[in-house]
Amino acid sequence: xxxxxxxxxxxxxxxxxxxxxxxxxxxxxxxxxxxxxxxxxxxxxxxxxxxxxxxxxxxxxxxxxxxxxxxxxxxxxxxxxxxxxxxxxxxxxxxxxxxxxxxxxxxxxxxxxxxxxxxxxxxxxxxxxxxxxxxxxxxxxxxxxxxxxxxxxxxxxxxxxxxxxxxxxxxxxxxxxxxxxxxxxxxxxxxxxxxxxxxxxxxxxxxxxxxxxxxxxxxxxxxxxxxxxxxxxxxxxxxxxxxxxxxxxxxxxxxxxxxxxxxxxxxxxxxxxxxxxxxxxxxxxxxxxxxxxxxxxxxxxxxxxxxxxxxxxxxxxxxxxxxxxxxxxxxxxxxxxxxx
Amino acid sequence: xxxxxxxxxxxxxxxxxxxxxxxxxxxxxxxxxxxxxxxxxxxxxxxxxxxxxxxxxxxxxxxxxxxxxxxxxxxxxxxxxxxxxxxxxxxxxxxxxxxxxxxxxxxxxxxxxxxxxxxxxxxxxxxxxxxxxxxxxxxxxxxxxxxxxxxxxxxxxxxxxxxxxxxxxxxxxxxxxxxxxxxxxxxxxxxxxxxxxxxxxxxxxxxxxxxxxxxxxxxxxxxxxxxxxxxxxxxxxxxxxxxxxxxxxxxxxxxxxxxxxxxxxxxxxxxxxxxxxxxxxxxxxxxxxxxxxxxxxxxxxxxxxxxxxxxxxxxxxxxxxxxxxxxxxxxxxxxxxxxx
DNA sequence: TTGTACGCGTTATCAG
DNA sequence: CTGATAACGCGTACAA
Numbered sequence: 001x002x003x004x005x006x007x008x009x010x011x012x013x014x015x016x017x018x019x020x021x022x023x024x025x026x027x028x029x030x031x032x033x034x035x036x037x038x039x040x041x042x043x044x045x046x047x048x049x050x051x052x053x054x055x056x057x058x059x060x061x062x063x064x065x066x067x068x069x070x071x072x073x074x075x076x077x078x079x080x081x082x083x084x085x086x087x088x089x090x091x092x093x094x095x096x097x098x099x100x101x102x103x104x105x106x107x108x109x110x111x112x113x114x115x116x117x118x119x120x121x122x123x124x125x126x127x128x129x130x131x132x133x134x135x136x137x138x139x140x141x142x143x144x145x146x147x148x149x150x151x152x153x154x155x156x157x158x159x160x161x162x163x164x165x166x167x168x169x170x171x172x173x174x175x176x177x178x179x180x181x182x183x184x185x186x187x188x189x190x191x192x193x194x195x196x197x198x199x200x201x202x203x204x205x206x207x208x209x210x211x212x213x214x215x216x217x218x219x220x221x222x223x224x225x226x227x228x229x230x231x232x233x234x235x236x237x238x239x240x241x242x243x244x245x246x247x248x249x250x251x252x253x254x255x256x257x258x259x260x261x262x263x264x265x266x267x268x269x270x271x272x273x274x275x276x277x278x279x280x281x282x283x284x285x286x287x288x289x290x291x292x293x294x295x296x297x298x299x300x301x302x303x304x305x306x307x308x309x310x311x312x313x314x315x316x317x318x319x320x321x322x323x324x325x326x327x328x329x330x331x332x333x334x335x336x337x338x339x340x
Numbered sequence: 341x342x343x344x345x346x347x348x349x350x351x352x353x354x355x356x357x358x359x360x361x362x363x364x365x366x367x368x369x370x371x372x373x374x375x376x377x378x379x380x381x382x383x384x385x386x387x388x389x390x391x392x393x394x395x396x397x398x399x400x401x402x403x404x405x406x407x408x409x410x411x412x413x414x415x416x417x418x419x420x421x422x423x424x425x426x427x428x429x430x431x432x433x434x435x436x437x438x439x440x441x442x443x444x445x446x447x448x449x450x451x452x453x454x455x456x457x458x459x460x461x462x463x464x465x466x467x468x469x470x471x472x473x474x475x476x477x478x479x480x481x482x483x484x485x486x487x488x489x490x491x492x493x494x495x496x497x498x499x500x501x502x503x504x505x506x507x508x509x510x511x512x513x514x515x516x517x518x519x520x521x522x523x524x525x526x527x528x529x530x531x532x533x534x535x536x537x538x539x540x541x542x543x544x545x546x547x548x549x550x551x552x553x554x555x556x557x558x559x560x561x562x563x564x565x566x567x568x569x570x571x572x573x574x575x576x577x578x579x580x581x582x583x584x585x586x587x588x589x590x591x592x593x594x595x596x597x598x599x600x601x602x603x604x605x606x607x608x609x610x611x612x613x614x615x616x617x618x619x620x621x622x623x624x625x626x627x628x629x630x631x632x633x634x635x636x637x638x639x640x641x642x643x644x645x646x647x648x649x650x651x652x653x654x655x656x657x658x659x660x661x662x663x664x665x666x667x668x669x670x671x672x673x674x675x676x677x678x679x680x
Numbered sequence: 681t682t683g684t685a686c687g688c689g690t691t692a693t694c695a696g
Numbered sequence: 697c698t699g700a701t702a703a704c705g706c707g708t709a710c711a712a
Binding site for chain 1: 510
């Protein structure tokens with residue numbers, strides 16, 4: 001039998017209540033007593049039983065997923081996974097809610113975040129571009145005692161701020177390498193499309209893409225990134241112009257997470273299927289595009305893993321444990337039609 | 341507050357003990373009472389609190405991972421993940437042990453399995469090739485009340501037998517497609533290497549590989565599968581002979597999960613780096629080979645996911661719950677040096 | 681066939 | 697600053 005708090009209390013010569021205080025870092029215990037308990041912990045090899053702990057804390061854990069209000073397929077996929085998980089984990093005493101924020105107005109978004117209180121949430125997972133307002137709001141949240149984790153989009157590294165998602169430089173490099181290998185010895189221009197180059201994610205992906213393409217493959221020329229700003233009309237226009245201006249476009253790299261419209265336009269403009277196209281994130285339409293060969297490869301981060309990992313990370317923080325870093329690393333997945 | 345067993349007992353007009361009997365399908369309850377309780381469950385929306393349940397059952401869950409005695413790097417990786425998980429999940433009241441079986445002698449292996457008793461284990465995850473002896477042993481284990489799940493290597497589909505691992509036909513197809521795309525318009529022979537073609541895994545991978553290569557790419561010719569039987573000397577010999585007999589080998593597909601020796605031999609025999617090589621499973625040496633371009637791609641099944649998923653599956657079975665199939669599907673990962 | 685009473689390991693609320 | 701003691705929700709002897 002593993003030693004329990006009772007054994008620990010006995011070993012340290014104190015009461016259960018004091019053991020609890022030391023274990024949970026509560027105040028009002030003499031340093032001497034704290035040391036005695038800690039010594040006993042290592043001596044008898046005590047390890048807290050999380051199952052009993054969660055049961056005893058009346059309420060389980062209450063986590064919130066903050067996601068943008070606007071978005072297309074990828075956002076839906078993420079939300080679907082959150083809901084799925086929420087349902088499955090009610091029995092484990094974990095409550096999960098989705099909170100939408102106005103992604104076009106950082107101030108409003110920050111205000112929404114500032115209203116999240118510690119007696120409503122134990123932790124918040126946020127999916128939002130990095131802005132000063134959001135960064136500050138997260139900082140204040142942590143001060144209020146709410147654990148935070150950024151998902152999909154990285155936030156500035158700070159104390160207590162962790163990130164669950166892929167390394168976007170590596171993701172861009174992966175796209176670059178595949179693009180090059182699929183193109184083989186053909187030569188020509190490569191079109192790169194993003195929603196906006198303001199975002200850290202796009203910058204990093206582009207960086208990684210160029211880092212592979214520029215030195216190793218001089219017969220390709222990757223054009224400057226074109227921005228769609230998330231508007232379908234603009235996407236169409238931008239692509240039309242680009243194909244008109246550059247007759248020998250042989251590759252298309254769609255960096256944003258909402259690729260549906262761009263894929264449709266590209267198919268209409270270059271129906272011959274010779275264009276090597278790579279996009280990000282598995283959604284109903286990218287999946288379909290992969291199946292019918294409109295898309296050659298997909299770089300994906302598994303939304304299910306992201307959600308589960310975010311929850312595990314938050315929970316570990318609440319119980320101030322370390323997480324197994326190796327288990328929480330989100331993989332950069334390469335999807336082709338065979339391994340869907 | 342969610343309804344508890346107390347509420348349920350009150351709602352059904354019975355005692356806590358009776359509620360427990362119905363909930364856990366124990367005998368000795370009149371059908372009429374059973375119905376009453378079940379009616380009350382749906383009426384008040386009762387859902388059992390698993391946290392409390394695990395705490396109350398003195399012992400947590402005791403799971404065993406049965407793995408072969410012989411093996412090289414991939415086996416070590418798997419075992420490493422099992423140990424890591426075992427350590428991390430002690431606090432969650434899950435105990436995990438590794439049990440080795442003699443993989444060259446199905447009868448001895450089956451005997452080892454037959455000694456596993458229900459008051460030592462709640463569930464067993466097994467990694468072993470499909471043989472009649474193993475199949476029967478697993479069947480009897482389930483009869484003894486031990487839950488089973490096959491990992492990595494699929495066992496015959498039966499009632500109560502689930503599988504955590506990849507679809508090997510799809511994995512072979514993925515390898516085939518990558519091989520073809522990486523080779524581009526070159527033409528020549530492709531070497532296919534396996535430990536043995538007796539195993540279902542190899543057969544399925546080869547099937548998938550051919551299914552892509554034969555119809556779509558007539559300028560490649562995949563040679564008959566060569567067997568290494570896991571012996572380094574034999575591997576070397578087989579490769580030497582093959583390269584001597586077929587001067588225009590342009591591709592090498594290593595189907596087995598222990599690729600170290602084959603990769604080393606291939607590098608020595610064809611040092612020019614023109615050979616497109618694809619192998620399975622990420623290990624220290626396949627990872628290294630990917631980094632130094634000896635290997636062009638790796639098909640991987642994440643051992644961490646496999647272990648966690650096996651545990652989740654076993655636990656769900658113990659608590660007779662359903663699992664979210666979407667969450668337990670193991671992905672066929674494509675690894676290149678950029679997304680390691 | 682059904683019910684009572686206690687225990688699991690922790691947290692929380694008092695009182696001292 | 698410290699210590700009893702009652703929950704938490706469920707499982708399980710044992711009693712009826």
